[in-house]
Amino acid sequence: MTGVMGEDGLVPRERSSLPVLCAAGLGLLMLLIAWLLDADKFSERVGMIVFCITVEVFIHGVCLFAEEWLFHSRQRYHGRTNDIFKACFRTHVVLGMFAVFLMLKLGGVSFSREQWSTVVLMCAVYLILKSLRVLSPAPVEISEICEMKKMNVAHGLAWSFYIGYLKFVLPDLQNKVSQYSSTRGKLSSPRLHILLPLNAKVPTKPEEEDTNVAFHENLPELVRDQAGVRKRSYKNSVYKITQDNETFSCVLEYATPLLTLYQMSHESRAGFGERERKQQVLLFYRTLSQILEDSLECRNHYRLVLLNDEHTGDPHYLSREIIQHLKQQDGEIHMDPIQELTNEVHAVPEEGPIGRFNGAQRAIFLEDSMSSDPTLMFSQPNSLRSEPVETTDYFNQPNTRK
Template structure:
């Protein structure tokens, strides 16, 4: 009922496979066209390429008219260079001019019939593009938005990190250390819950009665955005599962509230399917951000929850139990325990499943000391070191 195979659920970033397939099919069709008519292949290929670029150039002029008439001041502050860069691609214009010059230098003359073909191609392109037939597919729009970080989930993930997790997680370690002096936590990490349906309850106990609020950690107070001593509070919860009780710091990802409320507003144009996709994209983006953050490393745990848990009132406690058990086998820096080095030499014994040295180590002095060696000559006399060497026989020979 809970999400265990996250790799099979969370979408990966799209690859360059469509571009590679299109390039491969393009070269294949060019080879077929050359085999069918190799005599006029270069001329016809140049004319068709010129016609395609001309279609795009005329459509960019239509874009230029919109930007010049209505958006030149508000969007570009009257700068013509920025308007041209927004409407035209320099490579496209240069390519069109280069192909036209090559055709002219090659002695190709455009007949009336060819210009008529150009007119029909441009007219067809404009009409089909205005009707949306040649527009980008939904997959292309999604790829552009993900590549340019233009999705709602991207902005929410970065806001959640910059405005909350980046400064909270390092400071949370101090609060956990102080709290662990009187009561031990099952995990010192902050557990962030991300339900796929984006429904975030005000209390986890509303979803599962085995998750009970215990107490709050000491408040973190910071001056933020003009507010003096703004308070940030984290809560400790007790989780009961199979007659075992665990405690951890727990909270939901608050940006998911925004996604859910957007899906309830008709003006947002945000349906249930789009909401789920944005939740998964939010999870993937936040994971990538936190994985690359040195301040947050080993101080958090993202838990993705399935929204198909009807009939199981204790799905949340079971998911938390599995995550806490999994962390028992992981190696991470526990701020409440000191790490002692294991000696490399000497007899080693096994104590409670851990390798420990059985001999006493001398404590190292904190005071610096100077160690001197006897002065030796740079030239040393040869010394006989063989086992059968006899000094008395050596004297007789001399």
């Protein structure tokens, strides 16, 4: 397994409208060819075909209505015939049949015996092919419908993971990290690192996958009443990751819903194979990332680490990828604003090591500091690493000097 830093090449994108545009373009081209081949009877034939298709779809809807009304009216629709009708007939089909009725009864349009025979034959062929599922949607169409309607297993698991856990754990994480750092030491990153292996195999302990990852201790617990359970406890664990005599520490855990996907793939009743499992994991990753990115409470408090299931034989793949993500965060967040602050920061002994300039809180770099690199501190318990946008934008403004 190798971690994936460039997830764009692996995570599937949302499907576009290209098939619809291609079908519409080819349809117009074929209409043009048909008109060039026989312009005299073009309008008559088009009307005949539209009439046949409308009748075919309506008859198939009647078959669906018979099933729902006879066997599922009470259980699924609570006896409401109107709901059954809406479930079996599309609006444009009903309007089309209404137009056909007006055309035949009030418009004075009549078909010859041969034309009626063609209508009956086309309807018969359509219904037979439909019953044999020859005209059923392609697998890619079913997948598109499920993704568009948010009907996949991954969608439900991602929303459950967010609403039932991350929604209240991530906003409180900053306080827990601050409490931990004040007594135990600073973490390499204040974010919660969520591991998502593509094979959905979630070990009980990360140490089972990589000996360079070792459990250190738990953060302070979050206790809350949830789903009838009084004072339910939620814990997050801090792990030490070592590499080349260098040690990092961060809050780490696997995405527990992936364990459900893994177990489903081993249940024959679930109809869930290995290929479907991988697609659902990728869809879970995409859905969860979209949910968290849209959540103002959770933004900048998490890091999704997608792990590929191609094992390269490296026993320390997990530690390598976690450290790579940690270093990437340092590169993204730490903008090295030392040169800009040299002439701007002044000591204010009355207020201690923290001074206020233009309504913002700045660190005072003491000349007798043990480190040659300046240290940026905040009086608030918010971490600089979790707020990269605000600090960076502030230091990059040229008009902040007073």
